[in-house]
Amino acid sequence: MSSTFMTAPSLLFTSESVTEGHPDKMCDQISDAVVDAIMEQDPHARVACETVIKTGFVMLLGEITTTASMNYDELARAVIKEIGFDNSEKGFDGETCGVQVAIAAQSPDIALGVDRAKEFKEATMDGEEDEIESVGAGDQGMMFGFACDETETLMPLPIYLAHRLSRRLSEIRKQGILPWLRPDGKSQVTVEYSYGKPKRIHTALISAQHAPAIGQDEIRREIIEKCINPTLPAAMVDKDLHIFVNPTGRFVVGGPMGDAGLTGRKIIVDTYGGMGRHGGGAFSGKDCTKVDRSGAYAARWAAKNIIAAGLADRCEIQLAYAIGVAQPLNVNIETFGTGKISDSKIADLIQEHFDLRPGAIIRDLDLRRPIYRQTATYGHFGRDDIDLPWEQTTKASLLRQAANLTAVASDQ
Numbered sequence: 001m002s003s004t005f006m007t008a009p010s011l012l013f014t015s016e017s018v019t020e021g022h023p024d025k026m027c028d029q030i031s032d033a034v035v036d037a038i039m040e041q042d043p044h045a046r047v048a049c050e051t052v053i054k055t056g057f058v059m060l061l062g063e064i065t066t067t068a069s070m071n072y073d074e075l076a077r078a079v080i081k082e083i084g085f086d087n088s089e090k091g092f093d094g095e096t097c098g099v100q101v102a103i104a105a106q107s108p109d110i111a112l113g114v115d116r117a118k119e120f121k122e123a124t125m126d127g128e129e130d131e132i133e134s135v136g137a138g139d140q141g142m143m144f145g146f147a148c149d150e151t152e153t154l155m156p157l158p159i160y161l162a163h164r165l166s167r168r169l170s171e172i173r174k175q176g177i178l179p180w181l182r183p184d185g186k187s188q189v190t191v192e193y194s195y196g197k198p199k200r201i202h203t204a205l206i207s208a209q210h211a212p213a214i215g216q217d218e219i220r221r222e223i224i225e226k227c228i229n230p231t232l233p234a235a236m237v238d239k240d241l242h243i244f245v246n247p248t249g250r251f252v253v254g255g256p257m258g259d260a261g262l263t264g265r266k267i268i269v270d271t272y273g274g275m276g277r278h279g280g281g282a283f284s285g286k287d288c289t290k291v292d293r294s295g296a297y298a299a300r301w302a303a304k305n306i307i308a309a310g311l312a313d314r315c316e317i318q319l320a321y322a323i324g325v326a327q328p329l330n331v332n333i334e335t336f337g338t339g340k341i342s343d344s345k346i347a348d349l350i351q352e353h354f355d356l357r358p359g360a361i362i363r364d365l366d367l368r369r370p371i372y373r374q375t376a377t378y379g380h381f382g383r384d385d386i387d388l389p390w391e392q393t394t395k396a397s398l399l400r401q402a403a404n405l406t407a408v409a410s411d412q
Contacts, residue, residue: 021183
């Protein structure tokens with residue numbers, strides 16, 4: 001977020017989303033389907049699964065240590081067909097495509113640090129193992145969580161609307177409302193801000209894969225009527241709204257035939273649409289000991305509770321971890337001048353009320369279960385269509401009370 005965002009009288013900000021038929025998102029879904037299938041059988045498995053896809057070809061690769069019995073070929077085909085690529089006329093067929101698997105076990109060197117955190121080794125020479133104490137971070141890195149008061153889900157408005165448009169595009173395809181739609185598609189929304197607050201929707205863009213016989217005039221008319229108009233909030237739309245539908249004029253070749261796909265290439269779509277920063281680590285295909293995933297979920301959880309507690313209008317949290325170490329190296333808070341108490345006091349509250357060690361995050365958010373494929377499309381955060389534990393705001397009242405006590409104590 002630029003330094004002028006909160007002070008500019010007029011500023012445009014754009015975010016995009018993609019449908020489940022986008023080739024990168026196909027890969028995310030296959031990778032997270034692997035995580036879920038393994039979690040069902042072996043909740044303590046270690047999973048790092050990447051997927052690559054191109055015309056008629058899928059490859060799964062990575063490192064997995066598990067007792068689960070898996071048929072990766074069958075799983076990948078099932079996901080592709082559920083997405084809607086079930087016929088060669090659409091450019092890809094999950095029934096006949098080639099599937100290759102190149103998966104090995106997790107490195108034992110990495111497992112050493114994850115199984116027994118540095119703090120646990122140093123503090124405990126004898127005695128019973130405590131999983132919460134013993135789990136170390138699965139890698140080094142930094143993660144960000146973000147929340148703001150622009151929407152009911154405490155997400156930035158541009159990415160919230162972009163996801164809603166993409167979801168609506170898929171709904172009208174799957175329900176047969178527009179039978180000529182095909183699985184690949186994108187949306188993009190530009191919002192005009194004034195002094196850090198959304199003022200109006202400036203631009204809505206839809207690119208939708210379609211059957212070859214349909215004409216551009218009909219595509220534009222039907223997408224506006226069935227997708228854009230029912231989705232955008234009327235209060236944010238005026239006569240100057242710019243609408244683009246398939247701006248190239250044709251989108252027949254899509255999915256893996258139109259572009260190669262790879263797990264983890266849509267990390268901004270997965271998070272805050274560029275409004276909040278990103279540490280760079282992808283989520284999909286990783287089990288919960290990987291702090292790229294669980295640390296980012298915890299950071300969002302904490303940031304959302306800060307906003308729900310009324311302690312700030314915008315909140316961004318950065319965490320950093322060292323591989324094999326349980327405690328985060330830092331917890332940094334930025335409220336962009338909107339905090340009702342100081343950022344340092346908010347940081348203290350977070351460290352007091354959120355246990356940010358990987359084992360504690362896994363316990364508190366109940367992450368050793370098959371909940372991940374549903375996050376692989378339309379964002380991991382701010383979902384109002386599914387129930388995700390890191391979206392709960394059950395700590396908001398506690399934070400609000402604690403902030404009041406902190407304020408009183410500081411005045412004495």
